Amino acid sequence: MAKDKPATDTEPSTSGSVSQGRKALPVITQNRMFAGLILIVTAAFAVSLLGLGVLALFGKDPPTAHQSKFADACDFTLKVTLGALVGLLGGRAAAPDRMEVSSKS
Numbered sequence: 001m002a003k004d005k006p007a008t009d010t011e012p013s014t015s016g017s018v019s020q021g022r023k024a025l026p027v028i029t030q031n032r033m034f035a036g037l038i039l040i041v042t043a044a045f046a047v048s049l050l051g052l053g054v055l056a057l058f059g060k061d062p063p064t065a066h067q068s069k070f071a072d073a074c075d076f077t078l079k080v081t082l083g084a085l086v087g088l089l090g091g092r093a094a095a096p097d098r099m100e101v102s103s104k105s
Contacts (some may be wrong), residue, residue: 022103026096038088045081048074 051074059067 022101024099025102027098027100028092029097034088034092038085041081041084041088044077045085048077048081052078 052071055063055067055071055074063071
């Protein structure tokens, strides 16, 4: 007759919870489409920031109508892409693909 023994540090418990003394570590797998999206949003952020920098350095003192429109577009793009980056990266970190139990205590 086999005796039922409690879960130890080397065995995960059957109830789905992590046994005491072991940590659950988040695992995030690489996703090429997600990485591509991050690169696209980062590139749009960098281009907008560069555009505003060039406009600040080389723009005329009373800005023309085109310079004002370009500055507004760059400003809007900066705000949107910064929010998108925070949302994408924060959401990815907050919701890992799976949790693995660490073998170290």
